Amino acid sequence: MPCGHNGAAAFYVSPAAAQETAPTDSSSTTASGFNAPTAPNRTNLTYLDLTAGVGYSTNPFFEFNGSNGSAFGRASARGVHSWGNDRGRTSITGFVEGTTYFNDYGVKSIFQVTGDTQQKLSETVTAFGSLGFSGDLSGQLGNRFLYTPGQIIVPDPSLPPTPIPVQDPTLFSFTGRQYQLYGQAGASIRTSLRSSVTVSGGAQHLFYTDKLLDDYTTVFGTAAYSHQLSQRTSIGVSVGAHHTNYNRSSDSATIVNAAVTARLLLSESWDANGSLGVSFSSFDRLTGNGHSTNLSFDGSVCHTSPTERFCGRVARYMESQSQNSLVTTNSIGVNWFKILDDKQSVQLAANYIHYSSDFRILTDLKSNYFNLAGSYSRKIGNRLSGGVDLSVRKLAQTGPDPDVDFSGSLFVRYRLGDL
Numbered sequence: 001m002p003c004g005h006n007g008a009a010a011f012y013v014s015p016a017a018a019q020e021t022a023p024t025d026s027s028s029t030t031a032s033g034f035n036a037p038t039a040p041n042r043t044n045l046t047y048l049d050l051t052a053g054v055g056y057s058t059n060p061f062f063e064f065n066g067s068n069g070s071a072f073g074r075a076s077a078r079g080v081h082s083w084g085n086d087r088g089r090t091s092i093t094g095f096v097e098g099t100t101y102f103n104d105y106g107v108k109s110i111f112q113v114t115g116d117t118q119q120k121l122s123e124t125v126t127a128f129g130s131l132g133f134s135g136d137l138s139g140q141l142g143n144r145f146l147y148t149p150g151q152i153i154v155p156d157p158s159l160p161p162t163p164i165p166v167q168d169p170t171l172f173s174f175t176g177r178q179y180q181l182y183g184q185a186g187a188s189i190r191t192s193l194r195s196s197v198t199v200s201g202g203a204q205h206l207f208y209t210d211k212l213l214d215d216y217t218t219v220f221g222t223a224a225y226s227h228q229l230s231q232r233t234s235i236g237v238s239v240g241a242h243h244t245n246y247n248r249s250s251d252s253a254t255i256v257n258a259a260v261t262a263r264l265l266l267s268e269s270w271d272a273n274g275s276l277g278v279s280f281s282s283f284d285r286l287t288g289n290g291h292s293t294n295l296s297f298d299g300s301v302c303h304t305s306p307t308e309r310f311c312g313r314v315a316r317y318m319e320s321q322s323q324n325s326l327v328t329t330n331s332i333g334v335n336w337f338k339i340l341d342d343k344q345s346v347q348l349a350a351n352y353i354h355y356s357s358d359f360r361i362l363t364d365l366k367s368n369y370f371n372l373a374g375s376y377s378r379k380i381g382n383r384l385s386g387g388v389d390l391s392v393r394k395l396a397q398t399g400p401d402p403d404v405d406f407s408g409s410l411f412v413r414y415r416l417g418d419l
Contacts, residue, residue: 047417048079055389055409060101061138062174062395062402070103074409088119088126097144110134110141121187128200129185139174143391143407145347145375171329171355171367172322174395176210186222194228206322207247213322215247224261232265238275244320251285253320257296266301274299279318281326294318294328307339325365330354343379367397382419386412 052075059068075098082091096111112134120126134141172178186200200222207215220242228234241256259277266272279294298315314332321327333351340346355367370393377387393405 044083045418046081047415047419048077049413049415051076051078051411051413053389053409053411055407057405057407059403059405060140060407061105062393062405064400064402068403070101070105072099072101072409074099074411088117090117090119091115095144108137108140110137110144112141124190125187127185127187129183130202131183133181134179136173136178136180138176139169139369139393142169142173143371143373143393145349145373145389169353169369170206170319170321171325171327171357171365172208172213174369175213176208178209179207181205184220196226198222198224198226208322214249214324216244216320216322217247218242218244218320226261226263234263236261238277242320246324249286249324251283251324253281253283253324253326255279255281255318255320255326257317259296269305270301270303272299272301281318283320283324283326285324290326292326309335309337311335325357328356345377347373347375349373365398367395369396370394377413380412383415384412386410 052073054071054073056071057069060070060072061068076096078093078095080091080093082089084090092113092115094111094113096109098107098109100107112132114130114132116128116130118126118128136142170178182202182204184200184202186198188196188198190196201220203217203219205215205217220240222238222240224236224238226234226236237258237260239256239258241254244253246252257277257279259275261275262273264272275296275298277296279296281292281294283290296317298313298317300311300313302311303309312334316328316330318326318328331351331353333349335347335349337347338345349371350373351369351371353369355365355369357365371391373389373391375387375389377385379385388408388410390408391405392407395402
């Protein structure tokens, strides 16, 4: 989730947070959090994908009563508008979905709107920013493939990746409805032919419909230095901090993370990124204060070709979440996208995430979330396509566990605008 995590913070990639891995354009991302292989870059791109489908889910909202399955009808729209030139690119994307469950669930909706920009202000300064608003229900937004072919902006290898907000499922994402508003801005400054400095800052606000969960606001900032050792290798350091205040109390939390970073181009199609650091956290609340030190890291290995994209990631980090808690998150994920031919494509994603609360907040609550998802799509014409989505989700936690959610659907999709 957007908490300003970078450096040693995580990039957990569930099917379908629609993450941007800066400095790429958001219209090129898949639901599993990486950029899809695409045709050559376009200066401008505008389209709207309209999708309708039917399916069945055994437990879409992770309930406990044992009779939670329902057939459903689903309609969604995803739009992209991007424009740019040789000095930068800006994009706006939107996704909205409504699902009618043919039992007592009724009509449910989820949505996500994002805007991203990257502009080269001079030969040495590149500015970037992002803004987003989303509404999720029981982690459903993270169980969608939001694949849209788009463009990839090739980053300057002498500049570190720009810090981005991270949209992980939080420990409380699976409890009712959650809304999230975030924004950030920053700049990468080239200090020499081989070195650069990146600074960024921003804020996010999360709020819930469940009265037992605290709404909260987090402000964050990051500074990073990168030095290019060779055409293929860069190393650096980063320091990030975020501070959280809760709406219904005077409680607050502060986390500072320091890390060493590395970036390696293994070949023309393979790259690796990693960081290793230490997080220092403190929590001030009416019932007492606490401090801790924790290991943090993230690493990824990715392969990109004109017809394929594969990424594997592992991460560990700490963040403040609802109910005045500090949560340590460990995650691992594998994501794959493949264009089979001029008509067919397939996507697969497998992710595991483990949450544990620090300082025995929430009686040392532990939770595990597993997700496996796949999507197949085939073109029927220039603008019409059809396919199938399949997924399985499992949530295991301290105390009783909800039933596993198996979900499958058939869909048709029609594109308006640019192909």
